Amino acid sequence: MNQVLLVIDAQQELIEGNHERNAVFQKSQLIANINLVIEKAENAVVPSVFVRDLDVGDGKGSGFEIHKDIYVPAESKIFDKSATNAFYGTGLLEYLKSHQVKHIVVMGCETQHCIDSAVRTASINGLDVTLVRDGHSSLGNDLLNPEQIIKHHNDTLHGHYNVDHFSIVRNAKEDLFHPAHDSYR
Numbered sequence: 001m002n003q004v005l006l007v008i009d010a011q012q013e014l015i016e017g018n019h020e021r022n023a024v025f026q027k028s029q030l031i032a033n034i035n036l037v038i039e040k041a042e043n044a045v046v047p048s049v050f051v052r053d054l055d056v057g058d059g060k061g062s063g064f065e066i067h068k069d070i071y072v073p074a075e076s077k078i079f080d081k082s083a084t085n086a087f088y089g090t091g092l093l094e095y096l097k098s099h100q101v102k103h104i105v106v107m108g109c110e111t112q113h114c115i116d117s118a119v120r121t122a123s124i125n126g127l128d129v130t131l132v133r134d135g136h137s138s139l140g141n142d143l144l145n146p147e148q149i150i151k152h153h154n155d156t157l158h159g160h161y162n163v164d165h166f167s168i169v170r171n172a173k174e175d176l177f178h179p180a181h182d183s184y185r
Contacts (some may be wrong), residue, residue: 002101003177005041005048008086008108008118010034010070011056013063015109015137024109024137025146031069033135033172034107038071041105044177048076049095051086053114085117093125103128103179107135111146111153119157119167128181129167131157 015030017023024030041048050066057063059080066072079090087093096104104127106118115136122129133154140146158169170176 002099003044003046003103003105003179004096004099004101005037005046005105006051006086006092006107006118006122007034007038007048007066007070008051008106008114009053009056009110010050010067010108011052011063012065012067013057014053015067018063022139024139025150026137029134030109030137031067033132035069035071036172037105037107037132037135037176038073040175040177042073046105046177047099048073049092050076050078051090051092051108051114051118052078052080054080054082084113085121086114087118087121087125096127101127103130103181105130105132105176107132109137111136111138112141112149116153116157120160123160123165123167126165128165128179130176130179130181131167131169132176133169133171135172 015024015027038048079092081090104122119129119131138146138149154169157167160167
């Protein structure tokens with residue numbers, strides 16, 4: 001099965017924060033889990049794809065770049081986006097289709113925005129999705145703290161389906177590149 005690891009908005013300034021915003025919840029654990037899954041992807045010969053948000057660091061400079069402590073394999077594909085949805089205007093879906101990808105593993109920031117929209121968009125576009133339970137983070141909002149948002153999305157997106165393709169939620173330490181979707185069908 002053709003697969004891809006999709007890491008969304010794991011950018012220096014978004015993860016660490018800046019003078020206007022805080023760091024994301026449990027940033028050190030997030031970085032460690034992203035690196036763990038990147039290593040698993042490499043061992044499974046699964047390509048890594050990164051998406052960067054052009055709003056972070058005004059689309060330039062070190063704050064815009066993928067976090068300095070995240071390993072980016074040399075052959076990784078990088079897309080830049082100007083919307084919340086990683087698929088909007090980026091060529092990501094065309095890339096996945098041209099490589100006949102059937103399954104994506106999703107990680108990154110921010111849970112209730114870019115992660116949620118990517119998981120839902122991927123499933124309605126014919127992909128099975130594995131969201132890494134401990135591989136996405138948030139700043140929280142006025143209603144919910146980051147931990148509540150993460151737990152809510154892990155619960156809501158586990159088993160979220162669109163007829164033929166759906167998302168499941170698994171931990172970073174699991175064998176993510178052996179999809180378990182068929183056991184739910």
